[in-house]
Amino acid sequence: MFFRSLLQASALLPFLSATTSAQSSTACNNSPSLCSRAYNNITHLGAHDSPFLRDKSTSFSTSGNQYYNSTVQLDAGVRLLSAQVHKNGTTSNADKWRLCHSTCDLLDAGNLADWLSEIKTWMDNNENEVVTVLLVNSDDASASDLGPQFTSSGIDKYAYTPPSPSTVPTTWPTLDSLISNGTRLMAFVASLSEPSAQYPYLMDEFTFIFENDFENESPTNYSCTPDRPRGLTTSSTGGRMFFMNHFLYSTQLFGIQQPNDTYVNVTNAETGLGSLGTRIDNCTSVYSKAPTFVLVDFFNVGPAMASVDRANGVSRAVGRKSVTTAQPSEAEQNGDASPAMRRDGSIIAVVVAVMVAIAFGL
Numbered sequence: 001m002f003f004r005s006l007l008q009a010s011a012l013l014p015f016l017s018a019t020t021s022a023q024s025s026t027a028c029n030n031s032p033s034l035c036s037r038a039y040n041n042i043t044h045l046g047a048h049d050s051p052f053l054r055d056k057s058t059s060f061s062t063s064g065n066q067y068y069n070s071t072v073q074l075d076a077g078v079r080l081l082s083a084q085v086h087k088n089g090t091t092s093n094a095d096k097w098r099l100c101h102s103t104c105d106l107l108d109a110g111n112l113a114d115w116l117s118e119i120k121t122w123m124d125n126n127e128n129e130v131v132t133v134l135l136v137n138s139d140d141a142s143a144s145d146l147g148p149q150f151t152s153s154g155i156d157k158y159a160y161t162p163p164s165p166s167t168v169p170t171t172w173p174t175l176d177s178l179i180s181n182g183t184r185l186m187a188f189v190a191s192l193s194e195p196s197a198q199y200p201y202l203m204d205e206f207t208f209i210f211e212n213d214f215e216n217e218s219p220t221n222y223s224c225t226p227d228r229p230r231g232l233t234t235s236s237t238g239g240r241m242f243f244m245n246h247f248l249y250s251t252q253l254f255g256i257q258q259p260n261d262t263y264v265n266v267t268n269a270e271t272g273l274g275s276l277g278t279r280i281d282n283c284t285s286v287y288s289k290a291p292t293f294v295l296v297d298f299f300n301v302g303p304a305m306a307s308v309d310r311a312n313g314v315s316r317a318v319g320r321k322s323v324t325t326a327q328p329s330e331a332e333q334n335g336d337a338s339p340a341m342r343r344d345g346s347i348i349a350v351v352v353a354v355m356v357a358i359a360f361g362l
């Protein structure tokens with residue numbers, strides 16, 4: 001009896017190990033079931049303002065949108081990273097194009113090329129993963145301003161070029177074909193005034209994507225209706241991919257908007273008033289299709305990934321590194337008092353700087 005089950009078990013072994021290795025070698029974006037799906041037929045979890053951190057490196061800036069950096073985000077399964085790109089007028093080198101939140105005085109996360117290098121390093125080490133970068137073009141950089149940052153980081157070698165810069169494809173490639181073609185990076189810019197023959201992989205976001213409103217302060221005020229680009233309706237989106245913004249702002253002193261961190265455990269949860277899971281369901285019923293992208297603050301809380309896995313029908317993801325769903329608190333980590341005072345202090349500093357700039361006509 002014992003022998004027989006042992007024999008049976010050992011006969012199964014080669015199958016088991018073959019299945020396991022086949023699975024791990026063919027998983028795309030953390031699941032074998034996603035490989036044959038088209039890029040636009042998957043829900044990608046996005047980290048809003050990916051490099052803008054609320055951690056020790058920023059003295060727990062209340063302008064930070066994420067507790068963990070872009071590498072940790074990618075390790076945990078985030079596959080779209082957004083960032084604002086600002087021009088820093090004081091320099092002419094790579095430092096000119098910086099990742100800043102609203103202004104470089106409020107939160108400066110370094111230059112664009114360095115951040116792209118960080119992502120490229122991760123992609124070098126994770127060869128079966130398709131990653132999307134969305135640059136919010138705050139100071140109207142041209143393709144010839146941004147392209148060199150992609151080149152110097154080396155990430156351009158992974159970039160996908162669409163068949164046409166101005167026409168929405170009827171079908172996007174599958175993850176499999178993006179991976180085997182070596183074009184695993186999708187690079188969108190909001191917005192790019194003109195496509196570039198030299199940097200054809202830089203895609204104008206609103207040619208290919210539409211978004212719902214992102215300026216929301218209440219869990220009952222989310223909408224699935226197209227907001228950008230202007231002039232679309234839910235029944236007429238021109239074949240664009242749906243990008244679902246799902247985060248809450250709160251208005252602080254002097255009208256400055258900051259991420260609402262006190263409600264994010266519900267905002268990013270699967271159920272609850274204004275939760276990610278509920279909103280994905282709501283918008284899926286509006287478009288008869290899950291959103292292609294969802295964008296969240298503090299991605300680890302919830303965890304937001306659970307609702308995205310559900311939308312993708314993924315039950316056993318592989319190759320992720322887990323991150324706590326807890327919200328780190330400054331007081332706990334630094335052991336010192338009055339984060340509130342520091343927050344108000346930094347806002348006052350910005351307000352003073354802005355007032356000085358206005359007074360001197362800068």
Ligand SMILES: *[C@@H]1O[C@H](CO)[C@@H](O)[C@H](O)[C@H]1NC(C)=O
Binds near residue numbers: 037038041
């Ligand atoms: C999208 O994915 C679903 C679920 O796997 C599948 O049934 C459907 O055929 C796919 N559609 C396209 C256009 O890829």
Ligand SMILES: *[C@@H]1O[C@H](CO)[C@@H](O)[C@H](O)[C@H]1NC(C)=O
Binds near residue numbers: 070071072118
């Ligand atoms: C990202 O954060 C992790 C964990 O805190 C740290 O080990 C790593 O050095 C950071 N990576 C970068 C590129 O900052």
Ligand SMILES: *[C@@H]1O[C@H](CO)[C@@H](O)[C@H](O)[C@H]1NC(C)=O
Binds near residue numbers: 087104
């Ligand atoms: C340039 O960046 C520096 C450092 O972040 C900042 O202090 C300065 O205000 C920036 N200048 C402009 C014009 O944004």
Ligand SMILES: *[C@@H]1O[C@H](CO)[C@@H](O)[C@H](O)[C@H]1NC(C)=O
Binds near residue numbers: 178181183
């Ligand atoms: C893969 O690359 C080849 C050669 O560049 C191109 O013709 C083909 O369309 C690409 N396939 C996809 C799915 O992007």
Ligand SMILES: *[C@@H]1O[C@H](CO)[C@@H](O)[C@H](O)[C@H]1NC(C)=O
Binds near residue numbers: 218220
């Ligand atoms: C929610 O939307 C309603 C109706 O548009 C508006 O009156 C209200 O001010 C909004 N609430 C918040 C907190 O933004």
Ligand SMILES: *[C@@H]1O[C@H](CO)[C@@H](O)[C@H](O)[C@H]1NC(C)=O
Binds near residue numbers: 217218219248251261
């Ligand atoms: C965050 O949103 C919740 C739900 O609307 C609200 O009760 C809470 O006061 C907000 N937090 C902040 C800091 O504004």
Ligand SMILES: *[C@@H]1O[C@H](CO)[C@@H](O)[C@H](O)[C@H]1NC(C)=O
Binds near residue numbers: 265269272
């Ligand atoms: C969210 O956090 C609040 C305050 O810590 C707690 O009362 C509530 O139960 C949490 N909700 C969820 C869904 O985790």
Ligand SMILES: *[C@@H]1O[C@H](CO)[C@@H](O)[C@H](O)[C@H]1NC(C)=O
Binds near residue numbers: 278279281282
């Ligand atoms: C969104 O989904 C929730 C939960 O399924 C439902 O109660 C609510 O009525 C839906 N809201 C809209 C606007 O569809």
